[in-house]
Amino acid sequence: MNLREQLSEYVRACFTGAWIESHEHQEAIAEIAQLCRDEGWVMTHWDIECGFQAEGQGSQESAAGDPLTAVRAAGAMASPDQTSLLVLQNFHRFVGSAEVIQALSRQIVAGKQTRTILIVLAPITQIPPELEKMFVVLEHALPDRQQILEIARGIATEPGELPEDPALQQILDAAAGLTRVEAENAFSLSLVRQQQVTADTIWGLKSQSLLKGGLVSLHRGTQDFDGLGGMAALKAFTRRVLRQPSRDNPRKRARGVLLLSPPGCGKSAFCKALGKEVGRPVLILDVGSLMGSLVGLSEERTRQALRIIDAMAPAVVMIDEVEKAFAGVNGIGDSGVASRMFGMFLSWLNDHESDVFVVCTANDVSKLPPEFARSERFDGVFFLDLPSREEKDRIWAIYRDLYEIDSDQSRPDDAHWTGAEVKSCCRLAALLDLPLAQAAENVVPVAVTAAESIEGLRAWASGRCLSASQPGIFQHKSEAPKSRRRVSRDPSAN
Template sequence: MKLLNRMNELVRACFSGIWIESFEHTDAIAELSEMCREENWQLATWDIDCGLSHASGAASEVEAQDPLAALRTLGAMSSSETPTLLVLQNFHRFLGSAEIVQAISRAVNEGKQQRTFVVILSPKVDLPPELEKLFIVIEHALPDRNQLSEIASGIATEAGELPEGRELDAVLDAAAGLSRYEAEGAFSLSLVRDGRLTPDSIWELKIQAVKKSGLLQLHRGGQTFDSLGGLESLKAFTRRSMVRHGRGEGQPRARGVMLLSPPGCGKSEFCKCVGNEVGRPVLTLDVGSLMGSLVGQSEERTRQALAIVDAMAPCVLMIDEVEKAFSGAGSGGNDSGVSSRMFGTFLSWLNDHTSDVFVVCTANDVRRLPPEFSRAERFDGVFFVDLPGREQKDAIWTLYLDRFGLDPSDPKPADDQWTGAEIKSCCRLASLLDVSLTQAADNIVPIAVTSAESVERLRQWADGRCLSADHAGVYRTQANPKRRRSVSTKPSVN
């Protein structure tokens, strides 16, 4: 629901204390002014710079830098016939004063009889205990696709500047999650650079906007599934689930997948490829970056990050090594329950979010995760990514030999227990050191050897519990050759 409609309801219901969470004060005040003009209501605004002014633009005689004086004039502005709204910008900065808290409490309570409304406009909700029960909190949401389309139409006014059809969808997808101010700047930059609206310039500013939040990272590489060897069943499942559903209301949406495997088997690379494969940005959430030093800050940052993710839909959300982030959620730990509350917030969002966000979580040790994390309807599938088989390894060798400019006819080392990461490392070292593949292999000890017991325990756990990433159906250990032999670095007979 738009801010204008929500505010209209609250004023008519006589909620005399309203807190609007917004980063775009100019646009919020413009919407409130439009509402008051249509309803013939009175509107006054106050900020620390300009002081008190009425909607007509006439300045008040009240001292510009006195927030208490502005509150005390609200009663004098009241009218028995029409509601009067006083909008206080960034007023959360003054709520550490007992006098101001008391003045707001009095103004809100008196507003029920006088039909006066205290509206605090702030980028964050920071209510003291004395005011918590007096205010209702609403959000001035970021612009949706329709609003972004209107902004684009208002900027790209010349013939040929505004694309149509799928090109316009790509532009709006790139702008999703930007504020109105940021979207206007991105569209204008695109016109200056390209002469029409294109996604590339918009993505540049969008990456900056995500970086400024400090909560997420935006990945935009060139990889697709063609640059990733193996994982055929996982690729087909993901591509089919994300491409088939449309944008229409009521259509089922893909939720995401959880990937379990030993380290180095391609989980993270898959996450980076899936976005380009289906034409979506990939957001990376580092749960460690959400931790704050103040009480309640970690939980608030978690909610902020998830709100950004929702606003940037359709997108892919990647959480790498999720067991390290949430492993202490069910054990009590020594963090006063912060991990448990963050985990609860994320679980609730994972289960209830309606935005078109495809979540990919990776884990190397599922036993450290609470069991409720991977239940049905939180993910579309839980896949086990085993060490690659012969066909997958051949595809990976071909991929990296070409990438690092190596001779494909050179003898390859025995790779019985190698992961895709170790094949890549061998090719990279051969190119870096200018040696043969077999000589480069002398510098590599596979994870299946250094952590053989952990790898085997993970396989045993996944047996019958996970889907196979390489072939259709449930993963079974007996369907895969055992890899318990020691690694040899002698050239293969092939």
């Protein structure tokens, strides 16, 4: 249901206070004006610069700069046989005043008798407690794929400027989540740069837009699964669920995976390569950046970040080291902020219908509550063990080629090495101009420094997680403890 349909229902039901959250005020005002023309209602809008402006008339400077007068003037607009709408643009800047709060409260109550509707148009929802029960909150949705396509066709009017499918679908995917003005700017810039509309230019502008918000960041890498050794079962699973043709049906969309492993086994690299492999952007959600200093700010920033993620669909969302991201989930020391943020994230994981594939990584499962990994929040929980001999050979080949290391060089003893340690050895060999065997002297495997914790992680994952390397459940056979040396009690035998 679009903004016009929602607002029409509430006005007919005589809801005299409406708060519309929108980043496209001119588009919202145009939609409200069209609704008023269709219904025979009277519309006036006010902003602090131009004052009152009735539909089809010029501005009236008398009330400019005085929000209190603007609210009080709503009563004078009442007509016994007509419905009147007063749109207050960017009025969230003034609702902190006690006088304005009282005037709004009085006018909303009086509007029931005169059918005078107050509409606050603002980019955020920031309603004082005194007015919370008096306003209904509406959201002005961003343009959908069909509207974006119409914008693109309006910009790219010459033959060849707008490609056909499947490139056109990639452009629409890239433009998802942009406002109408942002989409127009992106398409125009793409035409200037490349003489046709391309997805790469749109992604570049989109990345800048996300950086301004600071809530999520966008990763557009060049590495796909060919540059990632091992994890055959995990690759096959994610590739299959994300390439299903039923993505338009919300009930058949993939939800995500939880990856558990010792450090350095390629969880983060897999997530970034997944986006390139399936043609989706990778959104990196840093939970620490959502924290705010004011009461309620962290929760609001979390909701805002999740709305951005939904608007960016289809996408892959990466939350790295999730057990550290929600470290205060038990509420100790932070007044329960982390618990509330975690609760919102769990609800979103379970209920969201957007085409978003979530990849969470963790090194220590003991810090995660059991409800986090339950069914229907993730499609699977995978354990990434240290690479096998075959996987390690593939990883060596990838990084030898990447760092231009002679294939004739002998490899060092890489028992218990992770993929990150293989990469480190190759990088140091290239950096220091040393043979691999000498470069390996600077590498201390995590399986040595954290042997006990890794063994505990394997023991927990055995029988509980899917294996990332081969189909089926991960099974780990722990080594039997070495028996103590037997000493004969017969002195003559010793």
